[in-house]
Each structure stands twice: as C-alpha cells, then as structure tokens.
Amino acid sequence: MMDQILRFISVSDANVRYVLIGSMLLxxxxxxxxTFALLRKRSLLGDALAHAAxxxxxxxxxxxxxxxxxxxxxxxxxxxxxxxLTIIGITRTNRIKQDAAIGITLSVYFGAGIVLLTYxxxxxxxxxxxxxxxxxxxxxxxxxSDIMMMSIVSLLxxxxxxxxxxxxxxxxxDQAFLATLGYPVHILDILLMxxxxxxxxxxxxxxxxxxxxxxxxxxxAGARFWTENLRSxxxxxxxxxxxxxxxxxxxxxxxxxxxTGPVMVLAATMFFVISAVSAPRRGLAAKLxxxxxxxxxxxxxxxxxxxxxxxxxxxxSKAIPLKAFIGRTEMPISKLKRVTAxxxxxxxxxxxxxxxxxxxxxxxxxxxxxxxxxxxxxxxxLYRMQLQEDHLHRDADEIEHILTPDLIDQIEKILxxxxxxxxxxxxxxxxxx
Amino acid sequence: MELSAAFWIILTGSLVAASCGILGSFLVLxxxxxxxxAISHSVLPGIAIAFIISASRDVLPMIIGASAxxxxxxxxxxxxxxxxxxxxxxxxxxxYTALFAIGVILISMMAGHIDLDQECVLYGEIxxxxxxxxxxNGAEWGPRPVWFIGxxxxxxxxxIRTFYKEMVxxxxxxxxxxxxxxxxxxxxxxxxxxxxxxxxxxxxxxxxILVVAMLIVPGATAYLWTNRLPVMLILSVIFGILSSVFxxxxxxxxxxxxxxxxxxxxxxxxxxxxxxxxxxxLLGKFYNHLKLSVSFASDHLLLLLxxxxxxxxxxxxxxxxxxxxxxxxRLPTLLALMKNRRDGRISKRKKHLYLTDxxxxxxxxxxxxxxxxxxxxxxELGLPDDEHVHESAHRMEHFIDENITEELYxxxxxxxxxxxxxxxxxxxx
Numbered sequence: 051m052m053d054q055i056l057r058f059i060s061v062s063d064a065n066v067r068y069v070l071i072g073s074m075l076l077x078x079x080x081x082x083x084x085t086f087a088l089l090r091k092r093s094l095l096g097d098a099l100a101h102a103a104x105x106x107x108x109x110x111x112x113x114x115x116x117x118x119x120x121x122x123x124x125x126x127x128x129x130x131x132x133x134x135l136t137i138i139g140i141t142r143t144n145r146i147k148q149d150a151a152i153g154i155t156l157s158v159y160f161g162a163g164i165v166l167l168t169y170x171x172x173x174x175x176x177x178x179x180x181x182x183x184x185x186x187x188x189x190x191x192x193x194x195s196d197i198m199m200m201s202i203v204s205l206l207x208x209x210x211x212x213x214x215x216x217x218x219x220x221x222x223x224d225q226a227f228l229a230t231l232g233y234p235v236h237i238l239d240i241l242l243m244x245x246x247x248x249x250x251x252x253x254x255x256x257x258x259x260x261x262x263x264x265x266x267x268x269x270x271a272g273a274r275f276w277t278e279n280l281r282s283x284x285x286x287x288x289x290x291x292x293x294x295x296x297x298x299x300x301x302x303x304x305x306x307x308x309x310t311g312p313v314m315v316l317a318a319t320m321f322f323v324i325s326a327v328s329a330p331r332r333g334l335a336a337k338l339x340x341x342x343x344x345x346x347x348x349x350x351x352x353x354x355x356x357x358x359x360x361x362x363x364x365x366x367s368k369a370i371p372l373k374a375f376i377g378r379t380e381m382p383i384s385k386l387k388r389v390t391a392x393x394x395x396x397x398x399x400x401x402x403x404x405x406x407x408x409x410x411x412x413x414x415x416x417x418x419x420x421x422x423x424x425x426x427x428x429x430x431x432l433y434r435m436q437l438q439e440d441h442l443h444r445d446a447d448e449i450e451h452i453l454t455p456d457l458i459d460q461i462e463k464i465l466x467x468x469x470x471x472x473x474x475x476x477x478x479x480x481x482x483x
Numbered sequence: 484m485e486l487s488a489a490f491w492i493i494l495t496g497s498l499v500a501a502s503c504g505i506l507g508s509f510l511v512l513x514x515x516x517x518x519x520x521a522i523s524h525s526v527l528p529g530i531a532i533a534f535i536i537s538a539s540r541d542v543l544p545m546i547i548g549a550s551a552x553x554x555x556x557x558x559x560x561x562x563x564x565x566x567x568x569x570x571x572x573x574x575x576x577x578x579y580t581a582l583f584a585i586g587v588i589l590i591s592m593m594a595g596h597i598d599l600d601q602e603c604v605l606y607g608e609i610x611x612x613x614x615x616x617x618x619x620n621g622a623e624w625g626p627r628p629v630w631f632i633g634x635x636x637x638x639x640x641x642x643i644r645t646f647y648k649e650m651v652x653x654x655x656x657x658x659x660x661x662x663x664x665x666x667x668x669x670x671x672x673x674x675x676x677x678x679x680x681x682x683x684x685x686x687x688x689x690x691x692i693l694v695v696a697m698l699i700v701p702g703a704t705a706y707l708w709t710n711r712l713p714v715m716l717i718l719s720v721i722f723g724i725l726s727s728v729f730x731x732x733x734x735x736x737x738x739x740x741x742x743x744x745x746x747x748x749x750x751x752x753x754x755x756x757x758x759x760x761x762x763x764x765l766l767g768k769f770y771n772h773l774k775l776s777v778s779f780a781s782d783h784l785l786l787l788l789x790x791x792x793x794x795x796x797x798x799x800x801x802x803x804x805x806x807x808x809x810x811x812x813r814l815p816t817l818l819a820l821m822k823n824r825r826d827g828r829i830s831k832r833k834k835h836l837y838l839t840d841x842x843x844x845x846x847x848x849x850x851x852x853x854x855x856x857x858x859x860x861x862x863e864l865g866l867p868d869d870e871h872v873h874e875s876a877h878r879m880e881h882f883i884d885e886n887i888t889e890e891l892y893x894x895x896x897x898x899x900x901x902x903x904x905x906x907x908x909x910x911x912x
Contacts, residue, residue, distance in 0.1 A: 093573040094517060144763045146511075149572075150703045153516040154753060157696035161746025164692060165733075168740040260524065261587075264580030271573045308591050312584035319581040326567050334567070 066303055072197035073256055073295030073314065075204035076249075077265065081291030082211050083249045084266035085273065085284045086242055089222045093271075094152055095134065095243075097263035099250045101156040102133025104163025104259055107184050108170060119199045123251055130247045133159050160259070187258035187311035200252045207245050211284075218242060219280055257298075257311030264315040265291060272322035275329035290325075294318040346392065348451050352379045353389050354398070354417035355424060357409055359477070369406035423458045424450045425475040430461050433468060491613040491626050493731050496745055498632045499685040500697045500723025502639050506678050507702030508712075508719045512654045517572070518557065519698040521579035522675070523682045523691050525556040527586025530683065535593065542631060546683055553679020554672060556582060628688035635684040642677050643716070646670065651712060689742045696746040697723055704753045707760040722752055776815035777822065779881055782849055784819050788829065788838045789846035848888075853880045855891045863894060 087093055103126035110125025111117065133155050140151040192200075211218065220228035221238050229235050246266070253262045269290035273283045298314030327334045356378035360370050375386055390407065393399045398413030409417060427450050431437045453461075462472050510519045529552030533544035556578055563574035617624040624630070643650065653660035653667050660667050678698070685694045705718035729752075730745030737744065761767045820836075823829040828842030838846060856876040860866045866875065883891070 088570065088573055091570060091572065093570065093576050097576060140757070143765060144707060144757060144760075146703050146706065147514055149514055150511050150516040150699055150706075153520050153695065153699035154703055154750070156520065157692060157699060158746055158750030158753070160692055161696055161743045161750065164743030165737060165739040165747055168743065169737055172738055261580050261584055263576045264584070267573050267576040268580070271569050271577055274569075305592075308588055312587040312591075315580050315584040316588070319577065319584070322577060332568075 066299070068194055068197045069192060069303075070296060070299050072192065072200045073299045073310070074292045075201050075208075075295075076253055076256055077269070077291030077293070077295035077314070077318075078288040079204035079207045079249050079291075080253060080265035081269040081273070081287035081289070082208060082284050083242075083245050084268075084270035084291075085280075085287045086211075086218055086222060087246055087266055088270040088274065089280075090242070092246075093267045094263065095137070096246055096250055096266040098137060098152045098156045099130040099133055099247060100254065100259045100262035101163075102136075102159035103127070103130045103251060103254060104160055104184065105129050105166050106132075106163075107254070108163055108166030111170060112166070119193075119196045119255075123199065126251045126254060127247055129159065130250060131244070134243060134247070163259075183258075184254050185258050185260065187254065187256045187261070187309060192255055196255055200256070203248050203252045207248055210241075210245060214238070214241075215281075222280075256295075257314055258309070261311045261315045264318055265294070268315070268318040268322050269294065272318070272325040275325040275332045290318060290321040294321065344451070346389075349379075349381065349385065349389050350393055351420050351451060352381075353386075353393065354409075354413065355420050357399070357407075357413075358417045358421045361409075362477075369402040369408050372405050372407060420450070422475055423453050425477060426458060426461050426465065426472065427453060428477075429465055429470055429472075429475070433470060434464065488613040489731065489735075491629060492741060493728055495626070495628050495632060495688055496693075496727030496731065496741070497724040498629065498636050499689050499693065500701060500727050500745075500749075501720045502632065502636045502681045503685065503694060503697035504701040504705070504719035504723035505639055505643055505716055506674075506681055507698040507700075508705060508715050509650060509654055509674065509702075510678070510698060511702040511706055512712075516699045516703070517575050518560065518675075519678055520695050521560065521575045522553045522556050522678050523686070523694040523698065524579045525582035525586075526550075526552050526679060526682050526686065527583055527691070528552055528589055529586075530686065531586050531589040531593070535589070545687070546680060549683030549686070550676055550679045552582065553682065554676060557672065557675045632684045632688060635681055639677060639681060642673070646673070650674070689745075693742040693745055696749050697726070700746075700749040700753050701726065704749075704756045707753075707756045707763045710762075722749070726752055773815065773818075776812065777818045780812075780815040780819035781823055782881055784816065784823060785828065785838070785842060785846040786849055788836060789843065789850065792838065792843070849880055852883045852888055852891075853877070855888065855895060856880060856883065858895045859891050 084093075084096070087096055106125035106127065106129025107122050108125075109129070110121040110123075113125070114121040136155045136159075137148070137151045140146050140154065141148050146154070217228065217233055217238055220231070220233075221235065221242065225235055228238070249266070250262050253265055257265060269287040270283070272290050273286035276286055277283050294314045294317040297317035298310045301313045302308050302310040325333065328336075330336050353375060356375050357370055359378065360374050361368070372386070372390070375381070376383065379386065379389075381389065390399065393413065394401075396412075397410055398416060399407045399409055402408040432439065465472050507516075507519065510516050526549035529548035529550070530545055531548075533548030536548075537544040559578045560571075560574045563569045563577065564571050569577070613626055615627045617627045617630060649660065649665050649670055652663065653665060653670055657667055660670075682694050682698075685697070701719040701722040702715075704722045705715045708718055709715050726749035727745050730748035731741060733739075733748055734741040734744035756764060758765050759767075820829065823842065824831065826841075827839055828845055830837050830839050853876045856879045857872045860872045860875050861868050866872050
C-alpha cells in the first residue's frame with residue numbers, strides 16, 4: 051500500500067502520470083464549461099447529452115469496427131447533438147415541459163444505446179469490445195492515445211473560453227446587450243452547447259455516461275457558494291474539477307476494482323459540501339453565525355430598552371434590580387445572565403450591587419437611541435399606517451432592530467411634518483410595571 | 484416453454500410499465516419527471532446496503548433500503564434547493580450522481596462476493612425472469628418478480644384510489660390543497676415513497692434504465708392525447724403495456740437487451756403520438772391550421788366572385804384564376820372551392836364559376852361585415868380612414884360571427900337592430 055502511494059505521489063509510473071494529467075484537464079474543462087451551463091440554467095442538459103451519446107458510441111463502433119477513440123468520439127458527439135435537438139424539438143412542438151423532454155430523451159437514447167451495445171456483444175468482432183466502459187468509466191484503463199485526445203480537447207475548450215470570455219459572460223447575464231453590440235447571440239449560444247458536448251464526450255471514457263453530469267454540475271455549484279464574480283467562480287470550479295480528477299485517479303490506482311468515475315464524483319461532491327458549509331457569506335456556517343449574531347444583538351437591545359423603560363417609571367433611583375428584567379424581556383434567567391455579561395464586556399452596564407445594575411454613559415446613550423427608534427416606529431405605525439394600538443408593540447419589536455439610522459431620521463422627518471412632537475418621545479402604550 | 488417464457492417476460496414488463504405509468508402521469512403533471520429519474524438512480528446504494536446487511540436477495544430489506552434512499556434523495560434535493568439556494572436542476576444532478584456513485588462503489592467493492600453487478604442493475608435481466616420461480620411446498624407458483632411487481636402494482640392502484648382527490652388537487656393547485664387543509668408535504672413524501680417502492684420492485688427485474696423510461700415516457704405520451712386525468716391514467720397504462728409487448732418483439736428480432744428494446748418501443752410510441760395526437764400532435768395542429776386556412780380561402784373566394792358580379796362588363800372566372808387571386812395558397816383554395824360547390828354556394832357552368840343565390844347571400848354578409856368593421860374601426864376606434872381601416876377589416880371579417888355583427892351594428896348605428904332587419908334590407912335590394 052505504502053509503496054503504491056509513493057509511486058503515485060512521485061508520479062514515477064508513466065501510465066499513472068498520463069491518466070493523472072488527463073483527468074485533471076478533464077476536471078478543469080468540465081468545471082469551466084459547467085459554470086456557464088449552471089448559470090445558463092442548463093445543468094441537466096449535460097446529463098441528457100451524456101446519456102444520448104451512448105447510441106453514438108455503438109454506431110461509431112459498428113460502422114468502423116474499431117475501438118479507436120476518434121470514430122467513437124465523432125459518433126458520440128453527433129448523437130449528443132441530436133439529443134439536444136430532440137429536447138428542443140419536443141418542447142417547441144407541443145405541451146411537454148422541459149423536464150419531461152429531458153427525461154424522455156435521456157432514457158430513450160440510453161435504451162437505444164443499450165440495445166446497440168448488447169447487439170454488438172453478440173457480433174464475433176464485438177466480443178470484449180470494452181464499450182461497456184463507457185457506462186461507468188475506467189480512467190485507469192485508458193490508452194495513451196485516448197488521453198492525448200482528452201487533453202487536446204480539454205485544452206481547446208479552455209482556450210476557447212479564455213478567448214471568448216467577454217462574449218460568453220454577456221451571453222449569460224445580458225443577451226440583449228450582447229445583441230446590440232452586434233454579436234451573433236444564437237451562434238455563441240450554440241458554440242457554448244457544442245463545447246458542453248465536447249467536454250461530455252471526452253469525459254465518457256473517464257467517468258461514464260451516468261455520472262458525467264456530476265463533473266459539469268457539482269464543481270460549478272460548489273464554486274457558486276464562494277463568490278459573486280464570474281471569473282473567480284470559473285477558476286474555483288476548475289480547481290475543484292481538477293482536484294476531483296486527482297483524487298479519483300489516485301484512489302482507483304490504489305484499488306483497481308473501484309471505477310474512477312464514481313470516486314471522482316464523490317470527490318467533487320465532497321468539495322461541494324465543504325463549500326456549502328464553510329463558504330463565507332453564502333455558506334451554512336456563515337449564515338448560522340450571522341443568525342446567532344443577530345439574535346444576540348436583539349437580546350441586548352431588548353435588555354437596554356427594558357432598562358430605560360424601568361428608569362422612566364422609577365425617577366428616584368439609578369440602580370435597576372435584575373429581577374425587573376425578567377418580566378420585561380421575557381428571557382429566562384440563564385439567558386439574562388449571559389446578556390448581562392455581554393453588556394458588561396461592552397462597558398454598557400455595570401453592577402452597582404450584587405443584584406442591581408446601572409447603565410454607564412455609553413450604555414445610556416445607546417439605550418436612548420434604541421428606545422427612540424422603537425417609539426418612532428410605533429408612532430409611524432400608529433399615525434401613518436393607522437394600526438391598532440394593541441398591535442403596535444409586537445410589530446415594532448420585529449422591525450426596530452433592522453432600522454438603520456438613516457431610516458430613523460427619515461421617519462422622524464415624516465412625523466415632524468405631520469406635527470408630531472419627536473423631541474421627547476414617550477411610549478404610546480402603558481409601560482410594563 | 485418458449486411461449487410461457489415470453490408470457491412471463493411480457494407480463495413482468497407490462498406490470499412494471501403499468502405501475503410506473505400511473506405514477507409517471509402525476510410526475511409529468513407535477514413537473515417532477517427528473518425527480519423520478521433521480522430516485523431511480525439513487526436507490527442503488529439502498530439496495531447495495533440491504534445486500535450487505537442481509538447477505539441475501541430477500542425482498543424486504545431491499546424495499547426498506549431502497550425506499551429509505553428514495554426518500555433521502557427527495558429530502559436532500561429539497562434541502563439543497565430550498566435551504567442552500569442551489570438551482571433545482573443542479574440540486575437534482577448533484578444528489579443523484581453522488582448517491583449513485585456511492586452505490587457503484589459499494590457494489591464494485593463487493594464484486595465477487597455477491598451476484599449483483601452494475602451492468603445487471605442498469606440493463607436489468609428481465610430475460611431471466613421466468614427462471615426465478617417461487618416454490619412453496621414443492622409446487623411452482625410462477626416467477627418471483629411477477630409476484631413482487633404485481634403486489635406493488637396493486638398497492639399503487641390502492642394508493643391512487645385512496646388519495647385520488649388529494650393527488651389531483653395538490654398536483655394542479657397546491658395552494659388550494661393547502662387551504663383545504665391537506666397535508667401537502669406528507670402527501671408529497673407518501674407519493675415519493677410510492678415512486679421509490681415501485682422503482683425498487685422494477686429495478687431488480689428490469690433494471691434502472693427501463694424504470695426511468697417507464698416513469699416518464701408513457702405518462703408524457705398519454706399527456707399528448709387528452710386533457711382529462713382519468714383518461715390520461717388509463718392511456719399511460721395502455722401505452723406502457725404496448726411498449727413492453729412491442730419491445731419484447733423488437734428484442735427477439737434484434738437479439739438484444741429486452742429492457743433496452745422496451746425503452747426504444749416506448750420512445751417510438753411517443754414519437755408516433757407527437758405526430759398523430761389529435762389536439763397536441765403535429766398532424767392535429769396541421770389539420771387545425773388547414774381548417775382555418777380553408778375558411779379564409781372560402782371567404783376570399785366568395786368575395787372574389789361577388790366582386791366580379793358588380794364589375795361592368797362582367798368578366799367570367801375560371802377555376803385556374805382563383806388560385807392566384809387569393810392569398811391563402813393553392814391547397815386551401817382548392818379545398819374551399821370543393822367545399823363551396825358541395826354546399827351549393829358556387830356552381831360551375833361551361834368551365835366558369837358562378838355564385839348561386841345562397842353563395843350571393845353569404846358573400847353579401849361578408850361584405851357587410853367587412854364594411855361594418857371599417858366603420859367601427861374608423862368611428863369608434865379612431866383609426867385613420869386609409870389602408871389602416873381596410874387592412875384591419877380584411878383580417879377581422881373572417882372572425883366576426885353573427886353575435887358580434889349584431890353588437891357592431893348597434894354600436895355603429897347607435898340603435899337596436901335585429902337580424903331580420905338586416906335581412907329585409909338585403910331582400911329589398
């Protein structure tokens with residue numbers, strides 16, 4: 051085992067080296083083209099294409115009776131393009147929707163492919179033709195000439211995308227603009243589809259018909275979590291794709307029984323899950339953190355507001371008993387303890403005795419601001435939106451935390467124009483005793 | 484023996500097709516065809532795990548494993564789509580490929596230990612069905628797959644019968660279903676559970692590829708023929724059965740995979756329906772288009788002959804001339820001429836065409852309508868009094884029926900009139 055790993059890492063085995071380069075390039079090309087397909091909302095077209103290619107592989111073999119890659123590639127490409135045309139034809143001519151059209155094309159072409167392959171296997175020359183490798187892919191068993199083909203097409207696809215990057219970007223985001231610039235939109239669209247066809251066709255041998263879609267979709271969808279920028283998304287998708295290729299080749303060179311395709315797909319899925327969880331902003335962890343941050347901010351603001359409300363009722367004293375907060379904030383005691391600790395950290399409150407707290411100047415200013423925005427919003431709801439008084443408090447509670455200072459100023463101006471005195475805002479409803 | 488083998492194979496295929504067809508109709512209507520596709524791929528790891536744990540081809544562990552993974556697929560796709568904001572098609576693609584990959588890896592790791600391989604799962608070995616016989620107390624009870632898929636078929640029928648109303652409403656109007664208090668998402672998962680169960684039952688005997696095809700193609704084919712759901716369900720079953728019979732014949736002829744040939748047969752039926760279906764098929768559309776063209780041509784023809792009557796000196800119209808003078812093309816004009824001669828509006832004497840009395844009346848009405856529209860367009864719609872008015876009248880005259888004529892007459896003349904009045908006017912002339 052160690053020996054194998056060493057051989058892999060040192061890339062001393064020429065065959066492993068070829069396969070590694072091939073599947074890396076394939077992963078990159080698929081990631082790049084997949085990004086465009088994803089943004090163009092055509093992810094599953096690649097899936098349909100891959101399935102549709104199978105009868106083309108069979109026919110390519112039947113016509114030339116050779117397993118060399120070029121006729122198979124041409125046959126697969128033609129069948130794939132026919133498949134796309136079939137989908138477009140079905141949706142254009144009648145009431146069948148795109149999802150069903152994709153499903154029909156995918157299954158019927160695939161069925162036809164299976165019929166051809168089983169027919170070929172009965173031919174004297176068809177025995178051990180190895181065409182069934184196309185179903186699941188086996189990168190390790192590819193010939194150097196196959197890998198050469200794969201690398202050339204991948205490089206070609208990558209170069210075309212680099213050359214036509216601006217045009218493709220407009221094709222995805224602003225077709226009308228592209229057309230006014232005088233570009234042939236349809237031809238560019240078709241070119242993009244043809245590039246998808248090419249990538250799918252070279253991927254068939256490595257990952258197989260069923261799983262080819264994953265190489266197009268999964269890295270691109272993973273990259274989408276990280277960035278809003280097309281260029282960085284493409285680069286990331288290419289990196290994910292390339293690494294999936296490396297991992298797939300590596301594991302299946304360790305255990306030759308395991309086909310390369312599924313391992314590559316699982317590696318890509320792993321990158322996707324990692325992205326979904328850990329990407330900044332759009333990632334799951336980032337969202338949870340943001341949610342927790344918002345919740346904590348809200349609890350602190352409720353606490354501060356409760357402090358002001360208590361002070362308004364008790365002019366004589368500055369030290370607020372902790373138990374006054376229990377009813378006002380509706381927080382359990384354990385929560386209150388934590389909120390108190392956060393506010394002490396921020397130097398907004400301090401303990402004046404063991405069970406009384408006092409607002410610092412900083413805390414007092416902040417609390418006044420919160421109370422003011424809360425009440426201004428209530429005024430606004432009452433006078434402008436004419437809500438019932440008993441509905442006010444809850445609605446104000448929900449929105450006051452997301453009102454920005456600008457909005458508060460705006461509301462204040464509106465209310466002043468309507469003759470409401472905003473210099474000293476008092477609560478529109480009785481305060482909690 | 485040959486014949487009975489064929490019988491069992493076709494029966495299995497038909498049962499699969501019928502079970503999938505019923506569910507598939509709802510998948511097509513709910514625009515969820517690809518979720519059916521995804522499920523039929525992603526139950527593979529469930530089946531593999533059931534194999535590993537039970538170390539047998541027992542039905543029950545397989546059902547449990549596959550159904551669990553079927554529901555897991557739907558659940559994960561929904562999470563990706565709704566919670567993680569991944570596009571729906573991409574979510575489907577990511578989940579089913581990942582699960583299928585796991586399945587393939589599991590199976591290839593166990594290769595040699597069990598008699599299950601990837602190719603078998605994909606193609607399905609429906610050809611072996613007749614030899615997998617259930618034997619109870621020494622008596623032969625027919626092939627096991629027939630029992631299995633037959634049971635599932637009955638469960639499917641019971642499911643649809645029980646929840647028919649709920650399925651219909653939640654398929655066509657989910658908001659209404661929700662407001663009526665149905666538990667839409669529970670029903671959704673029940674339905675997906677049925678799809679998983681059917682998939683696994685079919686999987687074992689016919690392979691994934693035929694399941695995908697039968698889930699989508701017969702339902703979509705039936706959808707082309709009818710607008711009524713009960714008819715669609717029955718048709719989808721019929722198309723499914725036809726595909727399996729026809730496919731079996733193709734497979735014996737080509738000596739190829741039976742499941743693949745059944746899929747191809749379903750595809751051929753779909754293609755034929757695209758051409759022939761009355762309302763949505765290409766021929767049906769062509770027929771409707773032709774009918775409209777013929778009615779245009781007929782109007783043009785009558786007007787042409789009527790204008791010849793008014794012209795001095797009267798020129799005579801020969802049939803060859805009408806083809807150039809109408810703008811609707813040769814075939815519709817020819818058909819319109821035949822139709823009008825049959826209905827006695829146009830007669831032919833000495834190679835010339837004449838309007839009969841009823842033809843004259845018809846043409847007169849057309850001209851009336853034409854002029855009525857011109858006046859309406861000019862006075863009420865304020866179109867300028869040039870080609871604008873004439874052009875629009877030229878197009879509208881074909882569509883104005885008696886009721887609209889009446890309305891227009893009232894609007895234009897600001898008065899009540901009756902059909903009889905218009906008729907009187909004509910007769911006085």
